Amino acid sequence: MEQEKRVYIQKMKQKLAQQQVGDIVKKNKEAIRKKKGPPLGIREGKFDRGVDGDQLPPEEKGQLVRDERFPNGNEDEDNDRDDSVDGNLNLPPKSAGDDVIVDQTSSGPYDYFDPKRQYTEKQKAVQDAFKFAWKYYKQYAWGHDEYHPISKSHSEWFGVGLTIVDSIDTAIIMGLKDEYLDAREWVDKSLTFDKDKDVNLFEITIRALGGLLSAYHLTNDEVFKNKAKDLGDRLLPCFKSPSNVPFSDVNLKTGHAHAPRWGPDSSTSEVTTIQLEFRDLSRITNDNRYEHAVNVVSEHVHNLPKKDGLVPIFINANTGSFRSSATITFGARGDSYYEYLLKQWVQTGKKKDYLKKDYLDAIEGVKNHLLKESEPNKLLYIGELLGGRTFSPKMDHLVCFMPGTMALGYQNGLPKDHMDIATKLARTCYEMYNKMPTKLSPEIVYFNQAPGSSDDLIVKPLDSHNLLRPETVESLFYMYRFTKDKKYRDWGWQIFMAFMKYTKIEGGGFSSINNVKSPGNPGFKDKLESFFLAETLKYLFLLFSDDPQLIPLDKYVFNSEAHPMPIYNE
Ligand code: DMJ
Numbered sequence: 001m002e003q004e005k006r007v008y009i010q011k012m013k014q015k016l017a018q019q020q021v022g023d024i025v026k027k028n029k030e031a032i033r034k035k036k037g038p039p040l041g042i043r044e045g046k047f048d049r050g051v052d053g054d055q056l057p058p059e060e061k062g063q064l065v066r067d068e069r070f071p072n073g074n075e076d077e078d079n080d081r082d083d084s085v086d087g088n089l090n091l092p093p094k095s096a097g098d099d100v101i102v103d104q105t106s107s108g109p110y111d112y113f114d115p116k117r118q119y120t121e122k123q124k125a126v127q128d129a130f131k132f133a134w135k136y137y138k139q140y141a142w143g144h145d146e147y148h149p150i151s152k153s154h155s156e157w158f159g160v161g162l163t164i165v166d167s168i169d170t171a172i173i174m175g176l177k178d179e180y181l182d183a184r185e186w187v188d189k190s191l192t193f194d195k196d197k198d199v200n201l202f203e204i205t206i207r208a209l210g211g212l213l214s215a216y217h218l219t220n221d222e223v224f225k226n227k228a229k230d231l232g233d234r235l236l237p238c239f240k241s242p243s244n245v246p247f248s249d250v251n252l253k254t255g256h257a258h259a260p261r262w263g264p265d266s267s268t269s270e271v272t273t274i275q276l277e278f279r280d281l282s283r284i285t286n287d288n289r290y291e292h293a294v295n296v297v298s299e300h301v302h303n304l305p306k307k308d309g310l311v312p313i314f315i316n317a318n319t320g321s322f323r324s325s326a327t328i329t330f331g332a333r334g335d336s337y338y339e340y341l342l343k344q345w346v347q348t349g350k351k352k353d354y355l356k357k358d359y360l361d362a363i364e365g366v367k368n369h370l371l372k373e374s375e376p377n378k379l380l381y382i383g384e385l386l387g388g389r390t391f392s393p394k395m396d397h398l399v400c401f402m403p404g405t406m407a408l409g410y411q412n413g414l415p416k417d418h419m420d421i422a423t424k425l426a427r428t429c430y431e432m433y434n435k436m437p438t439k440l441s442p443e444i445v446y447f448n449q450a451p452g453s454s455d456d457l458i459v460k461p462l463d464s465h466n467l468l469r470p471e472t473v474e475s476l477f478y479m480y481r482f483t484k485d486k487k488y489r490d491w492g493w494q495i496f497m498a499f500m501k502y503t504k505i506e507g508g509g510f511s512s513i514n515n516v517k518s519p520g521n522p523g524f525k526d527k528l529e530s531f532f533l534a535e536t537l538k539y540l541f542l543l544f545s546d547d548p549q550l551i552p553l554d555k556y557v558f559n560s561e562a563h564p565m566p567i568y569n570e
Contacts, residue, residue, distance in 0.1 A: 043109040045183050059512050067263065104481050105180065110549055112178045112218065122493060122544035129500065129510075132169075132539050133528065136509035137163055143190060149509035150268055150526035158199040158208070158252075161191055166207045167533040168224075169214040169563055173551065174541055188223045193231050201238045201246055202270035204231070206561040207530060209277045214286065214563035225284055232281045232290050234295075235376050239293040243320025245300060246293075265314035265323055273336040273560050275344050280565045301337075302354050308368055309361030311337055312388055328385040330370070331396030331444075337562045338362050339401060341451050346557045349414065349569040359409065363418060367430065371421070374447035374456040379431055380424035381447050385388035400429035400441075402558075404478035408553070411482055429472040430491045433522040439498035440466045440516040459517060467512045468503060470535035470562065471526040481553065492543045499536075535562035 039142035111117075119127065141147035141154035145162035148154060164183050171179040215387040216224035228322055238246035244393050247257040248266045259266065275294040282291035301311070312326035313333035330338060343361035346354055370382045372393065382399050384392045406422035435457055444463035448456050473492050480488040502522050503510045508531060514523035539562060542551065556564040 005418055045458045074481050076187075078494075080300055097399070112172050112175050113180075117174075117175050118547075119237040120544050120546060122489075122496075123174075123541055126496065126537055126541040126544065127176060127453050129496075129504075130167075130170060130174055130541075131176065131179065132504070133509045133533055134176075134182075135538075136507075137528065138182065143186060146530065147509065147528045148436070148526045149505050149511045149528055150524050152508065158204055159195050159197050160193060160199075160204070161186060162206055162207055163528070163530045165191070165215075165532065166209040166530040166561065169218055170533055170538040170541075172218045173175075173538060176383050179419075184215075184221070184223065187215075187227060187550050191227055193227070193252050196251065198249045198251050198258075199235075200249055200270075201235055202267070202273055204249070205235065205274040205277050206559055207534065208561035209235070209281065210559040210565075211534065213277060213284070213394070214559075215563060216565055217564070223546070228281055229263045229285050229287075230287075232278065236289065236293060239297075243300065243317060244293075245315055245317045245320050246274070246297065259317060263314075264318075265316045267333040268301075268311050268313050268315050268322070269333050269336045271315060271317075272301055273340050275340055275349055276557065276559045276565055279344070279347065283322045283325035291340065298355070302358055306361070306365075307385075307388065308365035308564060309358060309363070310365040310369065310385070325387050328368070328369075328388050330382050330399045330402055331384065331394075332398055335396075335398050335401060339405050339560055342405055342412075343557050343559070346408070346412055347565065347567055349567065356414075360414065363406070363414075363421075367421075372447070375449060375451050375453060377431075377456050378427040379447065379456050380421065381428050382425070383447070393449050394444060395447065396444050397429075397432065397441050397469050398471055400425075400432070400475055402475070404471075405477070406484050407478045422475075422479070423498075426475050426488070429475060430495075433472065433495050433498065434491075435510060436516045437519045438466075438502050438516045439494060440502060440513070441469075441472065443467065443469075453503060464515045464517050465513060466503070466516050467525075467527075467529055468499065468510060468532040468536055469529075470531055471541060473536055474562065477539040480543055489543060492540055496540050515524055531561060538562050 075223060098565055103254050124400065125192060136149060136152075137147045140149075140152040141163070143161045143164070144154035145157040145159065146155050155358070155517055159500065168180065168183045168187070171183060177556055178454065209228055212224045212228040212231065215221070216228060234252045234255065235250060238248075238250045238257045240257065248260045248270055250257040273299055278290040278294040281286050300320060301315070304320075306310075307328065310328045311334065312328060314323040314326040315321065316323065328334065338359065341355050341362065345355040345359065348355075350356070354552040366382060369385060369391070372383055372391075373380055374393070381393070381395045382402060384394050386392050403422040403426035406418045406425070410419035412415065429441075433439050435455075436442065436459075442459045442464045443466065445458070446458040448458055473495055474487045476492045476495075478494075479485070499510070502516075502519070503513055503524075505511055505524065510528055512525040512529060514525055516522065551558075551564050555567055556565055557565050
């Protein structure tokens, strides 16, 4: 009897709580509809004030000139097994086609700046790292794209305060009000896209457009939406190509769009990693032009012939065809094509079947052509097909987004073996850090294929730098969210500590380093990539969060630069 009473009271409490949350959501939606301003906690007046390194195959290499401005390789830059891991998974019982995310519970609007928000000790350490980097960026490079923490100087890439716009949502998610308000004020008063400057469509989309959109969604502050729209309008001329596959570059003022200076083709990942952002821009502005432009590209690429779902890394904007002799890789220039197949499908409520099909085909292609185990410890990795044919056991650190993406696919109902592969790849990506003397990963590794050797990983001298990249900690975040296996946090903490030890400069901030194999002399590169603040620290902060309401993955999908965008289920 007592027991029944308790259950009854419990149920009533739950019902009441649900009703209250429902009321808040309703009120908030109503406010947004009437454009009355931001959701709870971010209302006006509440506060006082407002690269991817790759090594190209010989036939592609000749066309490129190294340029450190392009850390994603999308422009000129080249750039002790423990078997217990697989048994440790605490996965929810699922089968293929079961499309419910079971360990996420989302509710009403989130008050990011609630003074009562609780943080774990590790989250506080990550917040401190963000504040530290921000402080010196603000002191020595405020309003400029990139910061050089050794020379305490700055440089421009697109001339749009890239570090600020890329980092706003990290400040929000971390609850850092002062840093957020600095950024908001700068965006409102100083950010202009009216610049006679050529920009790379992909880079400015994932970092600046994505950053603004995400800031808009987290705050409902129209200033971000208006800037995003202005930028979107200036990028649209890229799509006026004979094939509708966008040119890689456009002048923000004149609208003149063109192929990259270094060659005739756009990178495949570039033209297929703008869809989340342009679609979102259309949805929030009720202007279909952006979404239409990128849908045409996606559908066009869907109809092109592929090798078992795998695509060459170059595509021509004039002909609309792939360069068939180009390399197939999940690293530079290929990576986020695969990421956005899955994420676009998720963003659009899992209704666009062709995206799911292309993603599933690609994973089959990986299994058939690229997935191998190293010697002697059988680390699973994703290699490359040079020239589209010849297997190379090379893996960019960039590929380490794949465990997280495959885990996300599994959580959205895709086959169980995707999760098994994700689990093994996550371990490999961790080992890329763990096996180095600095405990930081190099930019590129080669996996040993010959039995008898003692080392699984081979690092060439030119590949031994670390650019503070996010992909491994990104995957650890997804793996932890979905499995709650503590080892992913332990791995993330170890990586964070290594960043603190080798990349932090007292009185300067954080910098990329030259050599992860030389703990005595890692050598600073004098560059803070904006993705360290936008992605690396954000994913670490989320990895250490105990709060299931913080960016729930049944409501948000992260773009390729870690900017959360809403999922549109309707
Ligand atoms: C980021 O700019 C994005 O994550 C991109 O998709 C790939 N590389 C960098 C970070 O490494």
